[in-house]
Amino acid sequence: MRYQTSKFLCLLGMAGLLLVGNGSANAQAPAAADSIKYNHLDLFGPITWPTPGSQLRSPGGFPGVQYWQNRADYHIKASLTEGTQDTTITGEVTILYTNNSPDKLDYLWMQLDQNLFKPGSRGASTTPVEGDRFDVKGFARGGYHIASVTVTYLDKSYTVKPVISDARMQVRLNTPLGGKGDKVQVKINYSFSIPFYGADRMGRKKFKDGYVYEIAQWYPRMCVYDDVEGWNTLPYMGLGEFYCEYGDFDYYITAPSNMLVVGSGDLQNPAQVLTATQNRRLDAARGSDKTVMIINPQEATAQASVPAMGATKTWHFKMLNSRDVSWAASKAFIWDAAKVDFPSGRKGIAMSAYPVESYGADAHESWGRSTEYLKYSMEIYSGEYYEYPWNSAVSVSGVALGMEYPGIIFCLDNLKGKDLWGDITHEIGHNWFPMIVGSNERKYMWLDEGFNTFINQYSSLHFNNGEYGDTVSRPARTLIRSLVRNQDPLMTASEAMNLRDYGLYYVKTSLGLDMLRNVVLGHDRFDYAFHNYIKNWALKHPTPYDFFRAMNSASGEDLNWFFKGWFFTTWKLDQAISSVKLVTEGKPENGVLITLVNKEKLAMPVDLKIVQANGKTETLHLPVEVWQRGAIWTFKYPSTSTIESITLDPDKQLPDVDLTNNVYKASK
Incomplete structure (x- = not known):
């Protein structure tokens, strides 16, 4: 999910007050003890993570020899029906659930995300x-209508009256589901009305040639x-996103015949739903x-004028080993596509679907470049981090500012240029976090939004020889x-996070990874551990604790001091130059004693740029361990002439909250 940068980043003027002192005396008065908040025992004291390493989750930060996770395979048939007042989805989903845990399960829990849009839902109420x-204040006709729930287990079928609690549904089993690979089938018939604005994640929007429907959380x-919390049943309330099991999806969408349907996964029946010309162009795009036009602007407008006359088409898609699927439909869609080259030599396809309003007068500056942005983002992330495991992805223009699902992303219809690039590379980046690395984004939003924001820097620097490299700032x-x-700290669950702070899930996390890579570990060790x-x-x-252990183990550093301070607290950083004194009065060539103070509760390694009167310039790196025993550190620098200036953090890598004490300058 995308956030708007301007809401969360405040630019800070860089004209800090430079401190003037005497080369043979203190640069400034030593910090008073009561002005120092730092306590080394708070930061470097022992930590016991709440989930200990085990044979399920290794102390080394990888799945243990007894690791298990359950599986959900879905077969879905759904229909989109336009009405004068509502557009509805009617569906039947059959779930084959595999319990790989060692536990017997007396009941199953399911997510009913559309219930967020019922008046009086928890999300609407809060x-x-x-x-x-x-905004989920309620939609008069919103929410699921569950027509029936049927369970089949041990060759016996029976109807269940589900227990629905807000956006969750409990299915109580007549016979407990066995563990270690036992399976149960649940069939549900349901329907819901599509909200106009589905919490900025889905919905419908009217354009000149018809509505664009972005359909998600639709079954x-x-x-x-899991092995950590058992059933994860935090309710869907708007801000917090999703946590889903992996499985195979086989789904059918029936829609009016004058609509184009695009979706997660691979289209199985192109010959039945596309014209011969469209199929020929699609083959060329592969x-x-x-970018190859499959439906051009003129054809889209012409198609929109053709009445469906009650006829429908059924579109069949498959996606294997995914945690979700989504789709979009419209008679207003322009459709284009291009080939994707993966590092292994495998080929895929990137596509875009958008109304003529998004195409605009200058296609090169608007959605005419959407497929280009999508294709190269997929190739960049696949080459640097992990090869995209599916075959296709599609970018859809519509009501959502920015939202991601496996193999499909929704981006706002009026974006263009660098804003469209930023939205597309961010949303498709989510296919790595959390669609490939499947974290619980409802509970740990930073673990997907922040990691994705971090890798977005890489794609922006590398796309088209750095065309949008200037959008990557030093945060x-x-x-x-x-x-x-x-x-609120980053470990705060999404729905408990202050709404002024939730943007920090993105940028504070990304900055933390930047600091680990650029200041603490260096590129090689960070990249090796992260990969x-x-x-x-x-x-x-x-879980977050698997990430912490993985980074510690593969990098060879105990980074718990960093993880504790950065993710579990709102501690600040304030490094200061306290004094610069000659070792021998009047003889700068005998060296100087430099005293540093760590004033706030967070600590980081120290970089100092030292400039001497003889022209020698040197950057020193002091490890974070200088703060292990206290807040004040003095060391001897072997100067050969008068020190002209010292600057802390010369490369501006750290979020030091007081820049006025970061520079020493000798008096004239």
């Missing part, structure tokens, strides 16, 4: 009166049962690095004001 981006989904200094006012984490947890369910 929406601020002034509204917010995830009852299994909750995850071999083309340049450390621009985030200072946001971090100063920050009330191992991705490889080991691909298509699995890691």
Whole structure:
């Protein structure tokens, strides 16, 4: 999910007050003890993570020899019906649920996400009166209508009256489901009306040639049962996203015949739903690095004018080993596509579907480049992090500002240029976090939004020889004001996070990874550990503690001091130059004693740029361990002439909340 940068980043002026001192005396008065908040025992004290390493989850941060996760395979048939007042989805989902846990299960839990849009839902009840981006104040006809629930187990079928609690449904079993691979089938008949604005994740929007329907959270989904918390049943309330089991999806969408349907996974019946010309163009796109029009603007407008006359088409899609699927439909769609080259030599396809309003007068500056942005983002992330495991992806223009599902993304219809690039590369980046590395994004939003924001920097630097490289800023200094006012730590669950702070899930996490890579570990050790984490947890369910252990183990550093301070607290960083004194009065060539102070509760390694009067310039790196025993550190620097200046953090990598004490300058 995308956030709007301007809401969360406050630029901080860089004209800090430079401190003037005497080369043979203190640069400034030593910090008073009562001005120092730092306590080394708080930061470097022992930590016991709440989930200990075991044979399920290794102390080394990878799945253990007894790791298990359950599986949900879906067969879905759904129909979209346009009405004068409502557009409805009517469906039948058959779920084959495999219990790989060692536990017997007396009941199953499912997610009914559409119930968020019922008047009086928990999400609607907790929406601020002034509204917010995830406005879910209720939709008069919103929510699921569950017609029937049928369970088949041990060759016996029976009807169940489900217990529905807000956006969750419990299915109580007549006979407990056995563990270690036992299976049960649940068939549900359901329907719902499509909300106009589905919490900025789905919905419908009218354009000149018709509505664009972005359909997500459109079938009852299994909750995850895992080794950490058992059933994960946090309700869907708007901001917090999803946690889903992996499985195979075989689904059919029946829609009016004048609509194009695009969806997650591979279209199985193109000959039945596309014209011969469209199929020929689609085949050409599969071999083309340049975007190929499958339905051009003129054809889209002409198609929209053709009445459906009650006729329908059924579109058949499959997606294997995914945690979700989504789709979109419209008679207003332009459709284009291009080939994707994966590192292994495998080929895929990137596509875009959008109304003529998104195409605009200058296609090169608007959605005419959507497929190009999508194709190269998929190739960049596949080459650097993990090869995209599916064959296709599609970008859809519509009502949602930015939302992601496996193999399909929704982006706002009026974006163009660098804004469209940023939205597309962010949303498809979510196919790595959390669609491939399948974390619980409802409980740990930073683990997907922040990691994705971090890798977005890489794609922006590398796309088209850095065309949008100028959009990658150094976040450390621009985030200072946001971090100063920050009330809630990153480990806060989504729905408990202050709405002024939730943007920090994205940018504070990304900055933390930047600091680990650029300041603490270096590129080689960070990249090795981070890539191992991705490889080991691909298509699995890691927790934050698996990530912490993976980074510690593969990098060879105990980083718990960093994880504790950055993710579990709102502690700040304030490094200061306290004094610069000659070792021998009047003889700068005998060296100087430099005293540093760590004033706030967070600590980081120290980088100092030292400039001497003889022209020698040197950057020193002091490890974080200088703060292990206290807040003040003095060391001897072997100067050969008078020190002219010292600057802390010369590369501006750290979010130091007080820049006025970061520079020493000798008096004239």
